Amino acid sequence: MRTLRIVMVLACTGLLAACATRPPAPAPLPTLDAAAQAGAEALQADRARALSAMPAWSLSGRAAITRAGKGGSGRIEWQQDGAAFAVALAAPVTRQSWRLAVDDDGARLEGLDGGPLSGPDGQSLLFDATGLEVPVDALGAWLRGLPADEAVHGPARMAFGADLLPARLEQGGWSIDYRAWRPQDGAAPALPLRIDARRGDAGVRLVVDTWSGAGP
Template sequence: MTIRAFLAPVAMALILAGCVSQPPRAPDVPVDHAQARAQDERRAALTNWSLSGRIAVSNGKQGGSGRIDWQQSGERYTVSLSAPVTRQSWRLSGDGTGGRLDGIEGGPREAADVEALLRETTGWNIPVRALADWVRGVGADPARFGEARIVYGEGNRPVRLVQAGWTIDFAQWQAEAAATGGPVLPARLTATLGDARVRLIIDQWTPGVTP
């Protein structure tokens, strides 16, 4: 069974509800850019982490959703996606040199370009390597993806990040991390490039996890 087949199908209106990127409003309060940079540095320093939550993807014609579990240690990653309705799952694992996709029809596949591998195998455009940084609210490696442009808002946190043609809108942040001394991390974000959209709702962040 293909990934596209087992992703829980949802109506396009449901997937895109709240996902369409709108130009962010000017911050209602002044932004302290020194504080914003300091927060960016704290989030960027978090290189070992895991998250669990929900993902919805669409390509302008089709869409699907499921559960996501992501472990990251430096450039090493393991991303697992499951669809509760069909009880199917797949796993993408790799590092900066390439990746391996398990759980697909025809057996595992490997490639140096993991984004191309996902497009060819699933039909979804998911910028995995850059998303590992974007999901923490920081720009990805400028040498690989170009400079990131960031708009800050309430709490000196990003409301929009633009890089490599993608626009990432941050709708909600998890403030409870600050109570334990950790950086405040995103809870809801949407990455958009043309018709491609990836929406993440993060239920839990865990620092210090190695895949």
């Protein structure tokens, strides 16, 4: 069977440590007064406009994935160009890796024991290969602290922190906590540096080391 068990591949790296534990329970959010809430919403609208003008971007960092008490961690590279994207996850010790690329022609998943798989979309292809229900076409927005297309992924609810930046985004059954940010620098909008996402018994923790193409 041509399957790729991402969690088990990464678990073999021996990197299971604090960063590979399930994301912590969501922290209580501050209560913003009406003026602060309005300011946060205005700042978010400015961020969204700035990021929409930067359709080509990439990030590099570290990811930890858990499901039903098992998990592993590795390096992640994400490259986005409009609606097309490619994400690669690698376990440094075993040098095992997988790569999912999605564009107008469909999706391709590489790193499988029996060779690559192709399909019409990334989410169904990843589910067929791994059993993981990951809304990969929403992640490009979520990674930058933006809601995904509500016509596709359902209503989004966003809460803001005392710094007026997104603290939590809930959409499609996922709860995404933004725990650290790269601050705005001139025209470069603020971007997340640490993200914890949860849905049921599944969790993803991401630490971004570098952003490219999203401002200096």
